[in-house]
Amino acid sequence: xxxxxxxxxxVTLTGDDLxxxxxxxxxxxxxxxEVSAAALERVRRARDVVDRVxxxxxxxxxxNTGVGSLSRYRVPLExxxxxxxxxxxxxxxxxxxxxxxxxxxxxxVTRANGMAKGGVGVRTELVRAFVAALNAGVHPVxxxxxxxxxxxxxxxxEIGQVLIGRGEADYGGRRMPGAEALxxxxxxxxxxxxxxxxxxxxxxxxxxxxxxxxxxxxxGLLDAFDVTAALSLEAFGGNLSTVHPEAARMRPHPGQxxxxxxxxxxxxxxxxWRPGAARNLQDPLSFRCVxxxxxxxxxxxxxxxxxxxxxxxxxxDNPLVLLDDQSIISVGNFDVVALAVAFDLLRVAVAQVVHxxxxxxxxxxxxxxxxxxxGLAARDGDEGLxxxxxxxxxxxxxxxxxxxxxxxxxxxxxxEGIEDHASMAPLGVRKTEELVGVARRMAALExxxxxxxxxxxxxxxxxxxxxxxxGIARGFAAADPEEQWPDVDGLxxxxxxxxxxxxVAAEIGPxxxxxxxxxxxxxxx
Numbered sequence: 001x002x003x004x005x006x007x008x009x010x011v012t013l014t015g016d017d018l019x020x021x022x023x024x025x026x027x028x029x030x031x032x033x034e035v036s037a038a039a040l041e042r043v044r045r046a047r048d049v050v051d052r053v054x055x056x057x058x059x060x061x062x063x064n065t066g067v068g069s070l071s072r073y074r075v076p077l078e079x080x081x082x083x084x085x086x087x088x089x090x091x092x093x094x095x096x097x098x099x100x101x102x103x104x105x106x107x108x109v110t111r112a113n114g115m116a117k118g119g120v121g122v123r124t125e126l127v128r129a130f131v132a133a134l135n136a137g138v139h140p141v142x143x144x145x146x147x148x149x150x151x152x153x154x155x156x157x158e159i160g161q162v163l164i165g166r167g168e169a170d171y172g173g174r175r176m177p178g179a180e181a182l183x184x185x186x187x188x189x190x191x192x193x194x195x196x197x198x199x200x201x202x203x204x205x206x207x208x209x210x211x212x213x214x215x216x217x218x219x220g221l222l223d224a225f226d227v228t229a230a231l232s233l234e235a236f237g238g239n240l241s242t243v244h245p246e247a248a249r250m251r252p253h254p255g256q257x258x259x260x261x262x263x264x265x266x267x268x269x270x271x272x273w274r275p276g277a278a279r280n281l282q283d284p285l286s287f288r289c290v291x292x293x294x295x296x297x298x299x300x301x302x303x304x305x306x307x308x309x310x311x312x313x314x315x316x317d318n319p320l321v322l323l324d325d326q327s328i329i330s331v332g333n334f335d336v337v338a339l340a341v342a343f344d345l346l347r348v349a350v351a352q353v354v355h356x357x358x359x360x361x362x363x364x365x366x367x368x369x370x371x372x373x374x375g376l377a378a379r380d381g382d383e384g385l386x387x388x389x390x391x392x393x394x395x396x397x398x399x400x401x402x403x404x405x406x407x408x409x410x411x412x413x414x415x416e417g418i419e420d421h422a423s424m425a426p427l428g429v430r431k432t433e434e435l436v437g438v439a440r441r442m443a444a445l446e447x448x449x450x451x452x453x454x455x456x457x458x459x460x461x462x463x464x465x466x467x468x469x470x471g472i473a474r475g476f477a478a479a480d481p482e483e484q485w486p487d488v489d490g491l492x493x494x495x496x497x498x499x500x501x502x503x504v505a506a507e508i509g510p511x512x513x514x515x516x517x518x519x520x521x522x523x524x525x
Contacts, residue, residue: 010034011109013131015042015117018110018312020305023212026134027106033131035116042118043127046321050121050195053328054080060328061319062087062198084197085164091157091201092167093145099155099206101139101170106209107152108134108159110312114203118323119315119333122199129163129190136185140178141168144206148410149423151334152206160200165189199317204336207425208312211339214433215305218346221439222297224495225353226259227504228446229290230266231466231473232360235453236370239278240267242288248295255302256295263291265508266465279371286359293352300349304342311339336425340407343428347435351403354439357446358396364449365389375481376452382482385452388445391488395442402435444492447473452481465508472500 010032011022025031050063054077059065064080066073067087075083099107112130115122133140140162145154161167162178169181182189192200233240243264248257271277282288316333363369365376365386377384410422451473454462462470476491478484494500 012036013039013109013113013116015039015113015115016313018113019309020212020215020312023106023109023209023312024216026109027102027209027213030137033109033112033134035112035127035131039116039118040124040127042323043116043120043122043124045323046118046121047123049321049323049326049328052326054194058328060195061330062202063195063319067198080194081192084192084194087197088157088160088164088192088200089166091153092161093154094143096144096146096154099142099144099210103206103210103213104139104142104159105134106213107142107155107205108209110208110212111156111159111203111205113312114314114316115199117313117315119320120199120317121321121328122196123193126163126190126192126196126199129187132187133163133182133185136187137171138162138181138185138187139170141170141175144426147206147426149204149207149336149340149425149427151202152204152426153201156201156203156205159205160197163190163200164192202317202334204311204316204334204339204425207336207339207423207429208308210433211308211343211425211429212312214429214436215301215308217436218301218350218432219305220498220501221350221436221443222294222301222353223262223501224440224443225357226262226294227266227465227469227500228357228443228450229287229294229360230263230463231450231454231469232357232364232446233263233267233287233290234270234272234460234462234466235364235450235457236283236287236360237277237279237457238272238283238287239280240270240272241278242283243267243291248291251292253292253295253299255298255300256291258298259294260291266469266504267463268465268508269461270463270466271460284359284363284369286356286363290356293356297346297349297353300342300346304339304346307338307342311336335423337407337423340423340425340428343425343432344405344407347403347428347432348405350432350435350439351399354399354435354442355396357442358392361392361446361449362389364453370453372453372456376449376456378480378482384481385449385486388449388488392442392445395438395445398438399435399442402431402438406431440495441488441492443495444488447491447495448477448486448488451477452486465504468504468507469500472503 011026012034014036064075065071108130115127140159142155142158162169165179167178169178171181243260248260318331318334319328320331367374375384375386406424406428409424451470476487478486
C-alpha cells in the first residue's frame, strides 16, 4: 500500500517547499516548526521595502489606506499601527462552528510559510510569533465566520486576535483569553506595524490548512477502496484480466496503472489467479472498471495535491512586495479558484468510486449475479445482509449530492460591488471532508458484505493484502446476520483511524509509485 511513514524531526519553513505531509505532521502530530535563516533574511528585506515606500508617502492598500470599498480613504501616518490592530479586530464575526485545533494548527503553519515567502512585507517578529504559538501549543479559538474564499478574513482574524493579545485560545487543555494563554506559555503579544494587520487576515488559511488535511484523508480513502474492491473481486469470483498490466500500458493514464498495480499487489497469491477460477468471461462494469475509475480518482487527487502545494508555497498576498523591483503592487494572488476547481473535480471523482462500490455491494446481495443466496443469508427466506443494500444506496445518493460543484455558487456583490468574484473554496473543502466520511462508511459496508460472501464461498485462498483485510472485517462481522448484526460503524472507525491500511501495508509492504509510462509488476502467484 501507499502508507509510508512520515518524517521525524522539525518542519523547517522556507516559503518554497512545504508539503502536505509537513502540514499533517504539524497539525496532527505536533511536530516542531522552525524558519530557515534564508527565509528570515528574505522577510527582513521585504519589510525594508515596505518601510521605504511608506516613508515616501506612497499609497499602499491596507497599509495606509482602508480596505475593500474603503480603500479610497487614507489613514494618517500617526494612526497606522492602531489601524492594523483595528483591522484584525473588526474582521472577527464571533459566530459559526468552532474549527478543531488540528485545523487551526494547519492554518497557522501554512500562513507562516506564506509569510516566509517574503512577498507579504511583515517583520520577522510576526513570523516568529506564529511559530512560537504553534510550538507552545497555543491554539486560537477559530469560528467559521463565513468565508467566500477570497482570503478567509474572519477566520484568520481570530488567529490574529490571539497573537496581539486578544480573542480566546485553548492552552494546556483549558479555554482562556488570548492574552492569558500567551502569558501562560511565556509569550508576549505582538504589536502590529503598518500592513501587518492586513497580512494577518488576508490569507486563505482555512482553504489551504484544512484543505491539506482533507487531501491527506482522501489519499488514505483511495487506498482503502483499493482494498475493498480487491476483496470484492475475490468475493464475487471475479475475472482478473481487468488488472492485466498490458491494459494500463496501452492506455497510459498514470492513475489507472497505479490502481491496477495496487490491486495486483493486494491479490498476490489469491485463488483467482488460477486458470478457470473466474466465474464469468466478463463481470459487471463495477468490477471490470475498477482500475479505470479508481485511476481517474488518483489522477484527480494528484492534480488537487499539486495545486495545493503550489498554493501553500506561494506569495498569495495583496498588495505584493517585489524585492527585485523594490516596489509594492496590487494583485489578485489571493484568488484560489484553482483550488476550488480542483476540489470540485476531486469530489466528482470520489463520488464515482463510491458509486462503483455501491454497485458491487448490490451485486453481492443479488443471487442472480453472485450465485450465492439472496442477501448472503444463511438460510432460504432469511433477510441476511439485504438491508445493507438500502444503506449503501443511501450513501451513494448522498455522495452524489456532495459532489455537486460549488466554485460557481458565488452570487455576491460585496463591498459596494468591488468584491464581485469569489472562489467559494472553503465550502468546497468542507464538502470534500463530508464526502470522505460518507465514503468511509461505504468502504466499511463493502468490506462487511464482501467478507460474508467470501465465507459463503468456502473461504478460498485470499491475496496477501485482502486476506489481512478480510481477517479484520471478520472481527466486526456476524456468523449469522439473523442472530447478530455486523458492527459497520466499528469497521468504519478502523478505516478512518488508519488501522486497516497499516495492517495491510505491514503484510505486503509499501507499494512503489508506478511510472507515468504505465509499467507495472506482475501479479505474483
